[in-house]
Amino acid sequence: MANNLGTLSGALILQEALDLTFAHRPALGLVSKGFRELDGSVDNALMGQSVITRVKGLHAVNAFGTGPGNVTDTDVSVTLSNMKEIHVQFTAAQINSTNRDLIREVAQPIAVTLANYIIDSVATLWNTTNFAKKQISTTYTRSGLTLPLSQLMDGTTDANAIPQDNRFAVLNGTPYYGLLADPIIVAALNNPANLEAIKTGKLPEVDGIMLDKYPTLGAASINRYGFAGTPDSTVYVARAPKNPTEIIANLPFPGIFDYVEAQNGFRVAVQQWIDPSTLAVNNRLVWLDGYAVGNPNNGVVLVSA
Numbered sequence: 001m002a003n004n005l006g007t008l009s010g011a012l013i014l015q016e017a018l019d020l021t022f023a024h025r026p027a028l029g030l031v032s033k034g035f036r037e038l039d040g041s042v043d044n045a046l047m048g049q050s051v052i053t054r055v056k057g058l059h060a061v062n063a064f065g066t067g068p069g070n071v072t073d074t075d076v077s078v079t080l081s082n083m084k085e086i087h088v089q090f091t092a093a094q095i096n097s098t099n100r101d102l103i104r105e106v107a108q109p110i111a112v113t114l115a116n117y118i119i120d121s122v123a124t125l126w127n128t129t130n131f132a133k134k135q136i137s138t139t140y141t142r143s144g145l146t147l148p149l150s151q152l153m154d155g156t157t158d159a160n161a162i163p164q165d166n167r168f169a170v171l172n173g174t175p176y177y178g179l180l181a182d183p184i185i186v187a188a189l190n191n192p193a194n195l196e197a198i199k200t201g202k203l204p205e206v207d208g209i210m211l212d213k214y215p216t217l218g219a220a221s222i223n224r225y226g227f228a229g230t231p232d233s234t235v236y237v238a239r240a241p242k243n244p245t246e247i248i249a250n251l252p253f254p255g256i257f258d259y260v261e262a263q264n265g266f267r268v269a270v271q272q273w274i275d276p277s278t279l280a281v282n283n284r285l286v287w288l289d290g291y292a293v294g295n296p297n298n299g300v301v302l303v304s305a
Helices: 010-024 026-030 103-123 142-154 173-178 185-189 192-200
Strands: 032-034 050-055 074-079 082-090 134-136 168-171 211-213 225-228 236-239 257-259 269-275 279-294 299-303
Touching: 010 026, 026 103, 026 168, 026 211, 050 185, 050 269, 074 236, 074 279, 082 103, 103 236, 103 279, 134 192, 142 173, 142 185, 142 225, 142 299, 173 185, 173 211, 173 225
Parallel strands: 032 236, 134 299, 168 211
Antiparallel strands: 050 074, 082 279, 168 225, 225 299, 236 279, 257 269, 269 279
């Protein structure tokens, strides 16, 4: 399809794409993200550098006079082992073949691509090697899935319970649509407060668990169809790479700057240039990232066998 740059600059579109990314996949808001340093700053980093993010621990209630307890926050070291890009190019022929303002439409596909990539990356950690807790079920209803899952997450002791705040489950299409067909859940959705969920086909929170659909989530070797937990179960970290102009001052490569997504602090390098030989307009996002298990107690692998 022919595309045209229209009236919007590539910088604005790439910034809009970053802002849309975390809105596209609600589950991204419930995975621990290490986009900032421990002091809150957002800095660039080096390939292969280890960065520290922190998962929070709970504290004990004791009789008055017992004395202070230890802070049990855990620092998780994650290596920035990957350098990634999303590169969008408009050729001279595309720029001149239509008056459609399609560059705004590029923002959403970039956001979807980036969101899916992050979930795919983190999902490689969602296996029974990293997480001992698992739930076996092929009955995709409230009574067969979310209710026993909630009970499993409650645990048998405080030590092995999963915190109740911000519990989530990411499911592939089969169990997700099974829950949408559950008459108990549908009856609850008919509550006027949940009419939007009926219209959009998106499940609300069920049994204290926020549900998100990710159709491609699965692993045949372990019969996995989903993963549930709390944000500290897995960690995704990212930083912007070094600006090439730091190596050679006044390098004639215009349009390089860093952009920070406001809500989460996700920082990328934005590069824009025109190919002098083809007049193609290039827009590229570049970032470094890594991912790791956070608190292995706070995750459950959902399997069919």
